[in-house]
Amino acid sequence: MxxxxxxxxxxxxxxxxxxxxCYGKQAITVxxxxxxxxPDNMINDGKITDIEAVASTIKEIIKRNRIKAGKLIMNISGTGVITREVQLPKSTDEEIDNILKYDAQQYFPVDLDNYVMDFRVLDESSANSDNMCRVLLVAVPLKQADEYMKIAEKLNMDMEAIDIPANSITKLLFGIDNTKAACFTDKGIEEFVVLDIGADTTGVYIYHKGKLMFNRILLMGSREIDRYISNNMEVDSENAEKIxxxxxxxxxEDEELNEPFESVSLCNSMKPAVNSLIIDINRLVDFYISRSSFGRxxxxxxxxxxxxLQGLDKYIGSYFNVPVEFLHKFLSLEYKGKKSKDKLxxxxxxxxxxxxxLVRE
Ligand SMILES: Nc1ncnc2c1ncn2[C@@H]1O[C@H](COP(=O)(O)OP(=O)(O)OP(=O)(O)O)[C@@H](O)[C@H]1O
Ligand SMILES: [Mg+2]
Structure with missing residues (x-):
């Protein structure tokens, strides 16, 4: 079948x-x-300003790749999406649903009538409080959720789910039931950070023993570097990105002596942007550590x-004084498409x- x-x-x-x-038996098939x-200027901080343009770009992808999926899953992001982590008495999903119907407002400083709510149980066996569970609450602005539903409509596809990146990354790392948590603990890694550095945003996700403990989207990404290059070298943003x-x-700085003048000068143009991103990330990490019992x-x-960006892994590593690695998959992944596996x-x-x-029950 x-x-x-x-x-x-x-x-x-x-x-x-x-x-x-699809996903099954702890493996992803692509x-x-x-x-x-x-499309240019059609997306801003997760909000879609031209639904038609975005839908037709996706239609083009579907056509070109002969994609025959019945259902759509979309990641929704942006600083308008609010998440809160709360402790609730251990309950079934239905019970949590009910609790939220009455209590959700106390967790969010916004009028929830303008939001759609969802939740995910993060941790059922909280070590010190056996009858509680940690729940991640997500509130997506109605208008933004509506834009995503309209995309599905335009594609003539059913929406299976709207997910947030923090949850998707967690599922990629650990599967649905945390089955892969051992990949990390076996290596002696209990606490780590995942950074998703995009063009305009950076996702910061912190894990402890295979569980998502903290997640935040920073409104700063790689495009900030382009702006600095553009100002310093007096080129437009397109050329700045190219450079x-x-x-x-x-x-x-200690490596500057071995580098040609041009690369030192370009590096120095980019540095304020990179440093301010790192400082923002560090602020979140510090905030997390100050509240966590593990603290490292x-x-x-x-x-x-x-x-x-060349050298960024090493640069981040020396700032935080920890090893930095590109995120690879921990679930097994099989690719059956027409591109080469190396390209993937x-x-x-x-x-x-x-x-x-894609990782779903
Ligand atoms: N080799 C590279 N060196 C430096 N930056 C790069 C490199 N390759 C891509 N980028 C940058 O990565 C960014 C795009 O990454 P990505 O597709 O993850 O962003 P996005 O998901 O569209 O943005 P966001 O997450 O903010 O919505 C661009 O700013 C691009 O300039
Ligand atoms: Mg992104």
């Missing part, structure tokens, strides 16, 4: 990523995937197009959160 397949889509500020596939540039992609490399980050995994591996940095969205 042919398994149900889904098309998972992540509408980024810079690139739309789509992965067609039938095809594609990454295309988002970044072709020649950009970031390194510490052991590793950082990076993904998103912006993570590919090379481009996986863009696909982490959209691939995780």
């Amino acid at each position: 042919l398994k149900k397949t889904f098309l998972a889509v992540d509408i980024g500020n810079k690139n739309i990523k789509a992965v067609w596939g 039938l095809e995937y594609d990454i295309v540039k988002s 970044k992609l072709e020649r950009g490399r970031i390194f510490n 980050i052991e590793k950082i995994y990076i993904c998103g197009g912006g993570s590919q 591996v090379a481009e996986f940095v863009y696909l982490a959160n959209v691939t995780g969205a």
